[in-house]
Amino acid sequence: MTKLSKRIVDAAEARVKDYVIWDDELPGFGLRVFASGKRSYLIQYRSAGRSRRYTIGQHGVWTPELARKEAKVQLGRVAQGDNPAEERQLDHSAITVKELCDLYFTDLKTGLILGKGGRPKKASTIVTDTGHIIHTLDTALIMAADTISGYIRGLLDGKEFKHTAYALDRDSRKAALARFLRKAAGESAAIVAAEPPLAA
Numbered sequence: 001m002t003k004l005s006k007r008i009v010d011a012a013e014a015r016v017k018d019y020v021i022w023d024d025e026l027p028g029f030g031l032r033v034f035a036s037g038k039r040s041y042l043i044q045y046r047s048a049g050r051s052r053r054y055t056i057g058q059h060g061v062w063t064p065e066l067a068r069k070e071a072k073v074q075l076g077r078v079a080q081g082d083n084p085a086e087e088r089q090l091d092h093s094a095i096t097v098k099e100l101c102d103l104y105f106t107d108l109k110t111g112l113i114l115g116k117g118g119r120p121k122k123a124s125t126i127v128t129d130t131g132h133i134i135h136t137l138d139t140a141l142i143m144a145a146d147t148i149s150g151y152i153r154g155l156l157d158g159k160e161f162k163h164t165a166y167a168l169d170r171d172s173r174k175a176a177l178a179r180f181l182r183k184a185a186g187e188s189a190a191i192v193a194a195e196p197p198l199a200a
Contacts, residue, residue: 004031004041004064012039020044029071031059041067043074047083054085101133 002008004023012021014037023029028043032055039059045052056062056070074084095103107113108129111120121129 004029004068006064009039009059009064023068026068026071026075028075029068031064041071043071043078043084045075045078047078047086052083052085054088097137101137104133105130 002021002023003025004021008021009031012031012033014033014035016035018032018034020030020032020042023031028045030042030044031039032042033039041056041059041062041064043054043056045054054074056067056074059067062070077084104113108121108126113121115121115125
């Protein structure tokens with residue numbers, strides 16, 4: 001009886017063709033071993049009469065234990081009628097916020113966005129609208145980066161927490177964004193640790 005464990009995953013060797021090692025304890029949960037040697041966790045299930053596969057993630061990023069927990073969550077969703085593979089496909093093909101803004105600004109400049117009285121918006125209104133949109137997106141991005149940065153710093157420090165709340169003043173948000181981007185770019189932890197903490 002095979003249970004996907006770190007020992008089994010690490011021992012899985014590449015072959016000429018990709019293959020899957022199925023977990024006997026959790027039906028539908030498996031490890032795909034690619035011919036390149038890369039390994040990733042997946043689930044396989046049936047939806048609308050078709051067999052579907054949903055990739056959880058690559059081994060190394062995911063441990064067997066975490067992948068098993070995620071597989072249980074996704075298979076539970078499948079049991080309730082959801083289709084995770086299809087949802088992911090739709091997410092990948094969905095329009096991005098940038099594309100939506102580009103469409104809006106193009107339509108705005110060509111007079112397709114109408115103002116009061118069903119007439120194209122005035123130049124001054126276009127400037128105001130553009131400023132509002134850019135400011136709102138800028139604030140949302142910085143706040144998201146602030147929260148992500150704090151969460152990552154907490155994880156790196158070994159902290160466990162249920163939620164994060166940081167000050168919303170612009171300087172703190174900019175500092176958090178800068179820290180997060182430097183960390184994502186691979187700067188040393190010493191540089192990040194030397195910076196002042198986020199305002200609470």
